[in-house]
Amino acid sequence: MNKSVYDSPEKVSETRRHILTVLVDNEPGVLARVIGMFSGRGYNIDSLNVAEVSNDQHLSRITIVTEGTSEVVNQIEKQLLRIVPVHSVTNLDQEGSAVEAEVALVFIDVQKK
Numbered sequence: 001m002n003k004s005v006y007d008s009p010e011k012v013s014e015t016r017r018h019i020l021t022v023l024v025d026n027e028p029g030v031l032a033r034v035i036g037m038f039s040g041r042g043y044n045i046d047s048l049n050v051a052e053v054s055n056d057q058h059l060s061r062i063t064i065v066t067e068g069t070s071e072v073v074n075q076i077e078k079q080l081l082r083i084v085p086v087h088s089v090t091n092l093d094q095e096g097s098a099v100e101a102e103v104a105l106v107f108i109d110v111q112k113k
Helices: 030-040 070-081
Strands: 016-025 047-054 059-068 086-091
Touching (some): 030 059, 030 070, 070 086
Antiparallel strands (some): 016 059, 016 086
């Protein structure tokens, strides 16, 4: 029996890895505002990637990998949508199967002796 005064959920969601894509205006300071939202609320970022997707519309896509329960990630999405230059937030886990790849840049120094 729970002796707490506060209601607590009977079933707690498990912590999983989530991939979020955030479509933002390509202007100075936007990345700092998005990342500041994560650090200000104590959320951890496992991976981060930013790329321009439309030069004529001045849009960039920020891809963030983070860990948390579904409830925490939903809260992150809602908070990101409150930031002014953010156009959309998509959780790739909810979009179905995705293809992931890792890339390594290797320099091999070949000197003949």
